[in-house]
Structures are given as C-alpha cells and as structure tokens.
Amino acid sequence: MRYYYRLKISILIFVMFSSVQLCAQDISIGGSWELTIDESDMQSGMISDLNSTYESPADQVYATITHPDYGWFGTWYWRVDVSRDNSQWHNLLHLDVRRSSGGFGFGSISGGTSYQEISTATQSFFTGARNRLWIGFQYRLRGVSVSVPAGTYVATVTYTVVEL
Amino acid sequence: MKEFKSILNFPLTKEVDMKKLMGILVAVVFVAGITGVAMAADNDSHDVTITIAELNHIVVTGGNVSLTINSVDGSMNPQNDTDNSTGLLWITNSGTDKRITAQLDADYASGITLTVAASDGGTNGTSAGTVTLNSTSAQNVITGSQSEIGSSTLTYTASATAAAAPNSGETHTVTYTITD
Numbered sequence: 001m002r003y004y005y006r007l008k009i010s011i012l013i014f015v016m017f018s019s020v021q022l023c024a025q026d027i028s029i030g031g032s033w034e035l036t037i038d039e040s041d042m043q044s045g046m047i048s049d050l051n052s053t054y055e056s057p058a059d060q061v062y063a064t065i066t067h068p069d070y071g072w073f074g075t076w077y078w079r080v081d082v083s084r085d086n087s088q089w090h091n092l093l094h095l096d097v098r099r100s101s102g103g104f105g106f107g108s109i110s111g112g113t114s115y116q117e118i119s120t121a122t123q124s125f126f127t128g129a130r131n132r133l134w135i136g137f138q139y140r141l142r143g144v145s146v147s148v149p150a151g152t153y154v155a156t157v158t159y160t161v162v163e164l
Numbered sequence: 165m166k167e168f169k170s171i172l173n174f175p176l177t178k179e180v181d182m183k184k185l186m187g188i189l190v191a192v193v194f195v196a197g198i199t200g201v202a203m204a205a206d207n208d209s210h211d212v213t214i215t216i217a218e219l220n221h222i223v224v225t226g227g228n229v230s231l232t233i234n235s236v237d238g239s240m241n242p243q244n245d246t247d248n249s250t251g252l253l254w255i256t257n258s259g260t261d262k263r264i265t266a267q268l269d270a271d272y273a274s275g276i277t278l279t280v281a282a283s284d285g286g287t288n289g290t291s292a293g294t295v296t297l298n299s300t301s302a303q304n305v306i307t308g309s310q311s312e313i314g315s316s317t318l319t320y321t322a323s324a325t326a327a328a329a330p331n332s333g334e335t336h337t338v339t340y341t342i343t344d
Contacts, residue, residue, distance in 0.1 A: 029208040038217035046221045047253045049313060061210065084212075095212060139212060147311050149259030150218035160207035 024067055025078060027161040031061040033139050041144075050144050058100035059136030065161050066131045072106055077129045077164040080112075083122040088154040094142040095155050099126050101136035115140050118157055125159070219257045222264060222342045224318075226250030231278075231322035242324040252282060252316045254289075254309070254342050261288075262309045262342050265302035266295070269337040275328025279321045280338070282306050286314025294321075297338060305340070 033056045042048050063080070070076045082097060099112035107130025116123065231245040256262045266280055281294040282305040289309035297303060306316060 024206070026206050027208050029210050032210050032212070034213045034215070036215045036217065039219060042219070047223055047255050047313065049255075050216075050219075050257075063208075093214065141214060144216070146219070146255055146257045146313055148216060148257065149311050150216050150257045151259065153214045153216070155212045155214075156209050157212055158207050158209040160205050162205045 024069060025076070025161050025163045026064075026066050026068075027080065027159055028064045029061060029159055030064070033060050035141060037144060049146050052142060052144050054141045054144065056139040058138045060139060061137040062103070063135045063137065063159060064103075064133045065128070065135070066133075067163070070131065072131055075107065075130055077127070079127045079162045079164055080125045081122045081160040081162060082118055082125040082157065083120060083160075084118045084155040084157045086120045087156075088152070090148050090151075090153050092143045092145065092148050093153060095157075096140040096142065097125070097157070098138050098140075099135060100138040101134070103132045103135035105132035106130050107132060109135065118155070122160065127164070216257065219255060220262060220342045221256075222252060222254040222340055224250060224340060225253055226318075229320050231320060233322060233324045241326060242328070244321050244323045246319060246321045248317055248319040250318045250320075252285065252306070252318060252340060253314070254285075254306075255313045256309055256311065256342060258310050260310060260344070261307065262344065263304050264289070264306035264309065265341050265343060266297055266305050267302040267339050267341075268297045268299045269339065271299045272334055272336065273329060273331065275325040276334070277323045278336075278338075279323070280305060281319045281321075282316040283319075285309075285316030286312040288312050289314045289316070291316070294319075302341065309342070 035054055035056070037050060037054070041051050041054075043051055065078060065080070067074075067076050067078075084095060095118045096115040097118055098115045099109075102109045105128075107128055109128040109132060110126060111124075112126030116125070226249045229247045229250055231247055233242045233245050235243040237243050252264065254264065264282070268278070272278060278297050279294050280297060282291050284291045285306060286309055289306045289312065292304040292307055295303040295305060305318075306314070
C-alpha cells in the first residue's frame with residue numbers, strides 16, 4: 001500500500017504542476033475606449049471637414065501582467081504584443097497605441113512609449129520583467145474625414161504576453 | 165484501487181514494478197513540460213469603438229439674386245435674364261447617395277418662370293441639369309452625392325411670356341435641401 005500512496009501523491013503533485021503550467025503567465029486588460037465624432041468635431045464652420053486625429057485620455061486602458069509561478073519577487077521576462085482584427089474597421093482609419101504609464105511592480109518595463117499603429121499583424125509593443133500591475137495605455141485615432149462614411153467602427157485589440 | 169488499475173493498466177500492489185512506475189512518472193513530467201511550452205503565451209482583448217455621426221449640411225453662397233426682364237429679343241418676346249453669381253456648398257459623410265433639391269416658397273405670377281441649373285459638384289455629385297422651380301414639389305438639382313465636400317455654381321434664368329403682367333418686383337425664396 002505504501003507504493004500506492006506514493007504513486008497517488010506523485011500523480012497529484014504532477015497534476016497540480018501541470019495545472020499551474022496551463023494558467024501560467026497572464027495578461028488582463030481593463031477599460032475600453034468609445035469615441036463619438038459629430039458636428040462638434042468639424043474643423044471650422046458648417047462646411048468643413050472633420051478633425052482628423054483624436055486621442056483617448058492617458059491610461060484609458062490598463063494591463064496587468066502576472067505569473068503565479070513567480071510571485072512578486074520572482075524574476076521572469078516577458079514581451080507584450082498587440083494586434084487588432086479588421087472585420088468592422090475602415091481602411092482609412094488608423095488606430096495607434098502607446099504605453100502612457102509604467103504601472104506598478106518590482107521589475108522593469110521598457111519600450112512602447114511612442115505611438116505605434118496597431119495592425120492586423122501581431123507586433124511587439126513593449127517588454128518587462130516580473131509581475132506588473134496597472135500599465136496604462138493611450139489610444140490615438142487618425143484618418144478621420146468626410147471620406148469615411150458615417151457609422152460605427154470596432155477594432156478588437158488583442159494584447160498577448162509572451163514569456164521570454 | 166480499481167480506478168487506478170483501469171487508468172494505468174498495471175497492478176498497484178506492493179509487487180508493483182518500480183521501473184514501470186518511474187517510467188510513468190517520467191512520462192507525466194514530460195507531458196507536463198510539453199503543456200507548459202505550448203501555453204507560453206496568454207492574451208486578452210477588448211474593443212475600441214468609434215462612432216461617426218452622419219453629417220449633412222448645405223449653405224447657399226453669394227447672397228440674393230435679382231433678375232430683371234426689361235427688353236425683348238428679335239422676335240419681340242421678353243428677353244430672359246440670367247445670373248450665376250451664387251452657388252452651393254455642402255458636406256455629407258453619408259455612405260449612401262444624397263440629393264440636393266430646390267423648391268420655391270410660392271409660385272411666380274402667371275407667365276413668369278424661374279429655372280436653375282447647378283453645375284456638377286464634388287467628386288460624386290452630379291448635376292440634374294436645368295430644372296423649373298415651383299412651390300408644389302422639390303426638384304433635384306444635384307444627385308449621387310456621398311462622402312464628400314461639394315460645391316456647385318447656380319445659374320438662374322428668369323423668363324416671361326408676352327402675356328405676363330408687368331410688376332415692380334416679385335420676390336420668392338428658393339430653399340435647398342440635402343436629403344436621401
């Protein structure tokens with residue numbers, strides 16, 4: 001029976017280990033940006049084009065990056081990638097993102113502080129080490145004009161954390 | 165006991181083969197490792213929603229128009245008078261065709277006619293040609309306008325028949341509307 005219990009405990013440990021691996025590094029995105037453009041955004045007077053560029057407030061959206069295996073003081077390195085879908089978007093519109101704050105954590109964070117366009121291709125955004133909370137993002141919309149038909153355009157922006 | 169036997173397919177007794185046991189444990193570790201590699205990334209997403217309201221505006225430029233018929237042509241019919249000092253400016257971000265119509269607030273006296281012709285304007289708007297204005301129905305002057313800032317010159321022509329009664333000036337308002 002001793003072998004039986006040892007085996008039972010061993011399997012339990014490995015199942016737990018496997019479960020931890022399954023939910024390892026994690027990125028959670030909070031907040032959203034909803035922008036309405038109307039007559040008040042016309043450049044000058046009744047017959048003028050719309051302002052072409054709009055910015056969200058800084059830290060409009062935030063990310064939390066954690067890895068339960070390492071806790072607050074364990075060191076692990078990560079990179080955040082960004083991309084968007086194209087199903088409800090207009091090709092004249094350009095969506096940019098930048099990191100507007102570094103958040104909180106004992107590790108480091110680097111890059112991503114200048115605007116970069118979010119495309120349908122996954123692109124590197126910024127890198128860091130250790131768990132980090134409340135990393136702020138800011139969006140910028142470019143390309144608005146009367147040539148973009150009235151309507152609602154939605155970009156589903158995906159952030160991916162990759163353990164390095 | 166029976167459950168483990170059915171899963172692992174070997175007898176779990178004191179006589180268990182230690183090599184077999186270690187082999188299974190190694191396999192479990194290997195599978196766990198593979199799982200860890202396969203899940204080396206995680207993602208989350210949210211929506212950025214942009215709503216652009218529909219904008220349709222039109223203005224008439226150049227002020228009021230005054231036309232005078234005070235002469236006759238070679239056939240002794242009243243001579244038309246023409247003016248092209250005014251125009252239209254409009255904006256639409258509609259994704260579907262818009263038209264611009266013109267309508268008088270009241271008809272002129274019998275025998276007097278006012279026509280207007282708008283030139284092609286914008287990248288999409290097309291002139292409807294010369295139209296006779298009246299108070300009962302709005303007339304198309306521009307059609308097919310969408311997602312553009314347009315401009316057009318208006319050419320008014322006043323005409324009268326010989327039977328038209330002379331007057332000291334009859335003023336009416338022409339209203340332009342951008343519509344579906």
